[in-house]
Amino acid sequence: MMSQPILTVAHVDLGYGSLKVVFDFSLQVAEGELVGLVGGNGSGKSTVLRAISGMIRPWSGQILFDGKEVSGAKPHQMAMRGLAHVPMGRQLFPNMSVHENLMLGAYLPEARARREESLAQVHELFPDLAKYARSPAGELSGGQQQMVAIARALMLRPKMLIMDEPSLGLSPILVKEVMASIRRVSQTGLPILLVEQNVKQVLAVSDRAYVLENGKQVLDGPSRDLEGDPMIKKAYLGL
Numbered sequence: 171m172m173s174q175p176i177l178t179v180a181h182v183d184l185g186y187g188s189l190k191v192v193f194d195f196s197l198q199v200a201e202g203e204l205v206g207l208v209g210g211n212g213s214g215k216s217t218v219l220r221a222i223s224g225m226i227r228p229w230s231g232q233i234l235f236d237g238k239e240v241s242g243a244k245p246h247q248m249a250m251r252g253l254a255h256v257p258m259g260r261q262l263f264p265n266m267s268v269h270e271n272l273m274l275g276a277y278l279p280e281a282r283a284r285r286e287e288s289l290a291q292v293h294e295l296f297p298d299l300a301k302y303a304r305s306p307a308g309e310l311s312g313g314q315q316q317m318v319a320i321a322r323a324l325m326l327r328p329k330m331l332i333m334d335e336p337s338l339g340l341s342p343i344l345v346k347e348v349m350a351s352i353r354r355v356s357q358t359g360l361p362i363l364l365v366e367q368n369v370k371q372v373l374a375v376s377d378r379a380y381v382l383e384n385g386k387q388v389l390d391g392p393s394r395d396l397e398g399d400p401m402i403k404k405a406y407l408g409l
């Protein structure tokens with residue numbers, strides 16, 4: 171069906187305290203794929219990302235990354251295995267320069283050793299970031315700041331990128347720019363899992379997508395098929 175998956179989430183139940191919020195959820199991302207995980211407010215998208223990046227441990231089920239079982243691994247262990255997480259709200263250091271923010275992304279020894287090479291690659295993908303290298307990150311537009319956050323994650327030279335709501339708080343034009351930049355990153359061959367409430371934009375750029383509602387998977391498939399699905403049109407695209 172597809173090439174070797176870099177990420178497999180198999181039948182996980184997830185929750186907080188005694189409250190289960192994600193039920194029997196499964197997802198795969200193959201090498202080179204851009205996969206969307208979409209759904210409304212509180213549907214459990216960030217919870218799934220937190221389980222993948224090691225911030226919470228699955229109650230049951232399995233997570234495999236790069237061929238190894240990682241259920242219960244810690245966030246720094248996931249980073250060392252090659253998973254980079256672009257957090258919600260970007261979390262840049264606004265008073266530090268764009269260049270300094272990017273360099274912070276290369277915090278593991280292997281990435282640090284190759285950071286000049288990584289920086290050149292990142293500047294090729296995001297020419298604006300070279301232009302504003304000396305500017306405080308906080309002075310950039312929201313869209314450019316999101317690109318700094320993505321570029322900082324790339325400085326880790328990851329095997330896969332996961333992103334939580336990169337379009338949050340951006341104007342429609344900037345959302346389009348950020349989505350186009352995510353597509354460019356994907357075209358370098360890096361597998362990406364993109365979590366978003368903005369269903370329309372995600373379906374427009376992704377290869378496949380999964381739809382979560384109230385912690386349950388309700389649909390998945392090629393994004394082009396989902397764009398034409400009557401339930402998606404009615405519930406998410408306002409058609």
Ligand SMILES: Nc1ncnc2c1ncn2[C@@H]1O[C@H](COP(=O)(O)OP(=O)(O)OP(=O)(O)O)[C@@H](O)[C@H]1O
Binds near residue numbers: 216
């Ligand atoms: N730290 C937490 N402790 C307790 N409950 C939580 C916690 N984080 C999330 N929840 C609950 O888990 C459910 C799923 O939340 P989650 O943040 O995963 O949804 P989401 O799809 O990312 O929503 P949004 O689009 O608003 O970001 C919600 O009911 C939420 O209230």
Ligand SMILES: [Mg+2]
Binds near residue numbers: 216
């Ligand atoms: Mg969320």
